[in-house]
Amino acid sequence: MKIIIIFLLTIFCSCNKEKAKETPKEIPKEAPYFQQIKSNDVKLGEPVYGDWLFSHKEKGQTFEQYFRSKHIIPTKDSNVIYIRPIGSFNALQKKQIELLNEYLSIFFQLETKTLESVSNNIVPASARRIGNEGNEQLLAGYLLDSVLKKEKPLNRIALMGLSELDLFPQPSWNYVFGLASYQNKVGVSSIYRFQDNKLTSENFNLCLSRILKTSSHEIGHMFGLHHCTTADCVMNGTNSLSETDKSSIRLCAVCQRKLNSCIQYDNKKRLTALEKYFERNNLTDGLDLMKKDIVVIQ
Numbered sequence: 001m002k003i004i005i006i007f008l009l010t011i012f013c014s015c016n017k018e019k020a021k022e023t024p025k026e027i028p029k030e031a032p033y034f035q036q037i038k039s040n041d042v043k044l045g046e047p048v049y050g051d052w053l054f055s056h057k058e059k060g061q062t063f064e065q066y067f068r069s070k071h072i073i074p075t076k077d078s079n080v081i082y083i084r085p086i087g088s089f090n091a092l093q094k095k096q097i098e099l100l101n102e103y104l105s106i107f108f109q110l111e112t113k114t115l116e117s118v119s120n121n122i123v124p125a126s127a128r129r130i131g132n133e134g135n136e137q138l139l140a141g142y143l144l145d146s147v148l149k150k151e152k153p154l155n156r157i158a159l160m161g162l163s164e165l166d167l168f169p170q171p172s173w174n175y176v177f178g179l180a181s182y183q184n185k186v187g188v189s190s191i192y193r194f195q196d197n198k199l200t201s202e203n204f205n206l207c208l209s210r211i212l213k214t215s216s217h218e219i220g221h222m223f224g225l226h227h228c229t230t231a232d233c234v235m236n237g238t239n240s241l242s243e244t245d246k247s248s249i250r251l252c253a254v255c256q257r258k259l260n261s262c263i264q265y266d267n268k269k270r271l272t273a274l275e276k277y278f279e280r281n282n283l284t285d286g287l288d289l290m291k292k293d294i295v296v297i298q
C-alpha cells in the first residue's frame with residue numbers, strides 16, 4: 001500500500017555463546033492444504049510503469065525466510081487485534097467498521113475488538129491543516145506517536161487506528177493513506193480516500209473491500225509478512241487506489257503458510273468462514289476465490 005513505512009530492522013546480534021549453540025528450529029513440512037491451494041495462485045505479471053513493483057525492486061520473502069525471522073506470535077497475554085476509530089462516523093461508516101472487525105477476526109483467526117471512537121479534538125491545531133484539495137487533514141505521525149502508541153488495551157497484539165479524516169505524513173506531502181510502526185504493532189489508516197468523496201449504498205462494497213484489503217495487509221506486516229512478489233496476493237505492495245482495487249483480497253499459498261505458522265489456526269475452518277463472509281456481504285471477487293480454494297482441498 002502507498003504508505004510511509006517505519007520499518008525498523010532489528011539487527012540481531014547475539015554475543016551469548018549459549019544462544020549461539022541453539023539449534024535452529026526445523027522448517028515444518030508443507031501441509032497438503034498449501035500444496036493444494038497453490039494451484040489457484042496466479043503468478044504476478046511483469047510490472048508496468050505506475051505499478052508498485054516497477055518502482056520498488058523488492059526481493060520478496062520465502063516461507064523459510066519468514067519462519068527464521070523474528071516476528072510476533074500470539075500468546076495467552078497477547079492475542080487481541082484492536083481497532084480504534086478516530087473521528088465521527090455516520091451509520092454506513094459504522095457498519096463498515098463493524099464488518100471490518102468481523103473480517104479481521106476471520107482472516108487472522110484471532111479475537112478482534114473495536115474500541116470506542118475518539119474525537120478528532122485529540123489532535124491539536126499544530127497537527128492539523130487544510131490540504132490543497134480544501135479538506136481537513138490530520139498529521140498521521142501525531143496519531144501514531146501521541147495517541148496510538150500510548151494505548152495499551154488488554155492483551156493487545158496489534159492496534160489499528162481508523163481515521164475518518166484524511167491524513168498527511170509531513171508538510172511537503174499532499175496526503176498519505178496510512179502510517180505504521182511495525183515494531184510497535186500500531187498503525188493508522190484513513191478511510192477518507194476509499195469513499196470517493198462520499199460513502200453511499202452504491203460504492204459501499206468497493207469501499208468495504210478497500211478497507212478489508214488495506215487493513216489485513218497492514219496487520220499482516222505487523223505479523224512479520226513482507227510484500228509478496230510472486231503471486232496475486234493481498235500482501236502485494238500497491239502504489240495507488242486503482243492498483244489496490246485490482247489486487248487480490250486473497251493471501252497466496254506461501255503467505256497463508258507463513259500466517260498459519262505464526263497463528264496456528266485450522267486452515268479449512270478459516271477458508272470456509274471467509275467464503276461465508278464474502279457470500280453474506282456480496283463481495284463476489286473474494287467469494288469466487290474462496291470457492292476455487294474449497295474445490296481443490298476437497
Ligand SMILES: [Zn+2]
Nearest residue numbers: 001217221237
Ligand atoms: Zn505494505
Ligand SMILES: [Zn+2]
Nearest residue numbers: 228233252255
Ligand atoms: Zn503472497
